[in-house]
Amino acid sequence: MFAKSENAGFALSLVGNCTAMDILAAAIKHRMFLPGETVLVAVSGGPDSVAMLHALLSRREEFGITIHIAHLNHGIRGEAADMDEEFVRALAQEWNLPVTVERVDVPALRRKLRMGEEEAARQARYEFLRRTGNKIGASKIAVGHTADDRAESVLMNVIRGTGIEGLGALRPVAGNIVRPLLDTWRSDIEAYIRENQLPFRIDESNLDLAYTRNRVRHELVPLLEKHYNPRVKNALVRLAEIAQSAADFIECAALDAVGKITYRGAIDAEMLCDLPEALRYQIVRSEIERIKGDLRDVEFEQIDRVVGALGSGDDFTITLPSGKIYAVRRGNEFRIVEKEQLPEVEPFEIELNVPGRTQVPQIGLVIEAERIESPQPKKTPPDVVLIPEDAICGTLRIRSIRPGDRIIPFGMRESKKLQDVFVDKKVPRAKRALAGVVVDDEKILWVVGIVASEATRITERTRHAIRLAAIR
Structure with missing residues (x-):
């Protein structure tokens, strides 16, 4: 949908009481631009990005920038997105600015990456902006987030x-990404649009309550303003500023600390555990980001698990998001590594608590065991197995893989080498390195998460079984 103020056009006139410098307060406060810089301005066609572009353009000589x-x-x-594109092209032509436009199929990207539409669109947008910025030699990329967006x-x-980083959401300057409107409320931007009679596009999906942000914007925030605090957005923005200052301090302290406890590429685990808790979390978080390249899909619970495992003093291997990097402790050395650098697992054998939970830190695993009465024959997920009690000889244990290990895979009569099973099932080498086997006194019953033995078959005659579930 196209919207404009009365008599709006593409002219660069600047009128009214809400000036360009007013809405660019964050740019001035944080000295976002240096003379001679090329700034790539992200323009969706909506009021925020149009106002940002207009304000930057009207003050580009003062900033000394190229846009x-x-x-x-x-x-x-669909068609509305095509009209947004046409609008931005026309705006660029009227204001005599170069423009780069690309198209991406976000629904297809969402399916490919198995993520939500909002996250897929965000990822596509920033990848496009970084790629375009590099292509044109832009040292800054300006995006139109407002104080409302921050709250x-x-x-x-x-x-x-x-954690504290999430509380400090949307930094004014994050690398080469800058947010000139971050200190400006949406109501002030709307006033700027009206006073300068600027045209803009309306994205009707911003009203769709199927999106989490829209529910927060149109339902939760008004509810909090009405019943709890009419200035709740101001409070949230202030919280973000305080959290960012605290996070910056912790990051600097952690950077100084990690340099003192790192030897030959590994962090001294005992010295790490002696640091204050906030520094331990920050060091683990920073190491993950250093090896992974970003913190996408990294949740606080995962960092918490690594920090907790460090406190146990035991060796461990913990799989981190995407299954391509690992947190590893061997002796007193702690590392975040890619799968190609994953060290071999030291031989281990642990008796399972039945019923109960058994920690297997060597391969980053917990086994939960419970007794089941009258189990039903049914397919179970890869991380779960049912073992008839009458098929168990002696005690149940989990151990590391040994050369020559064999199993009779479920549904087969003859045994196979585990190596052949891994090849047949196309198990990646990194996953093989972290595989454990559940055994009794005579045989392998389960290669955890990969294949169960024929001995685990549940029949109508089975009266009692042990249910094992693997949790990574």
Whole structure:
């Protein structure tokens, strides 16, 4: 949908009481731009990005910057998205600015990456902006987040569960990403749009309550303002600023500390555990980001698990998001490593608590065991197995794989080498390195998460079984 103030056009006139410097307060406060820089300005066509572009353009000589527009057609809204693209192209032409436009099929990307539409669109947008910025030689990328966006992001992170970094949502400057409107409320931007008679596009999906941010914006925030605190957005923004200052201090302290406890590429685990808790969490978080390249899909619970495992003093291997990096402790050495660097697991054998939980830190695993009466023959997920009690000889144990290990796979009569099973099932080498086997006194009953033995078959005659579940 196209919207404009009365007599709006593409002219660069600047009128009214809400000035460009007013809405660019964050840019001035944080000295976002240096003379001679090329700034890539992300323009969706909505009021925030149009106001940002207009304000930057009207003050580009004062900042001494060159402006280049970037627009990504997400392919989500069909014809409306195409009209957004046409609008931005026309705006660039009227204001005599270079523009780069790309199209991406976000629904297809969402399916490929197995993530939500909002996250897929965000990922596509920032990848496009970084790629375009590199191509044109832009040293800064300006995006149109406002103070309202910041308050909403803090609230969303609190609801989702977050640490201090999440409380400090949307930094004014994050690498080469800058947010010139971050100190400006949406109401002031709307006033700027009206006073300068700027045209803009309306994204009707911003009203769709199927999206979490829209529910927070249109339902939760108004509810909090009405019944709890009419200035709740101000409070949330202030919280973000305080959290960012605290996070910056902790990051600097952690960087100083890790340099003192790192030897030959490994962190001294005991010295790490002697540090204050906040520094332990920050060091683990920073190491994950250093090896992984980002913190996408890394949740607080995963960092908490690594910090907790360090406190136990035992060796461990913990699989981190995407299954491509691992937290590893061997002796007193702690590392975050990629799968190619994964060290061999030291031989181990642990008796299972039945019923109960058994920690297997060597391969980053917990086994939960319970007794089941009258089990039913049915397919179980890979991380669960039912073992008839009358098939168990002696005690149940979990151990590391040994050369020559064999199993009779479920549904087969003859035994196979585990190595052949791994090849047949195309098990990655990194996963093989972390495989454990559940055994009794005579045989392998389960290669955890990969294959069960024929001996685990449940029949109508089975009266009692042990249910094992593997939790990584």
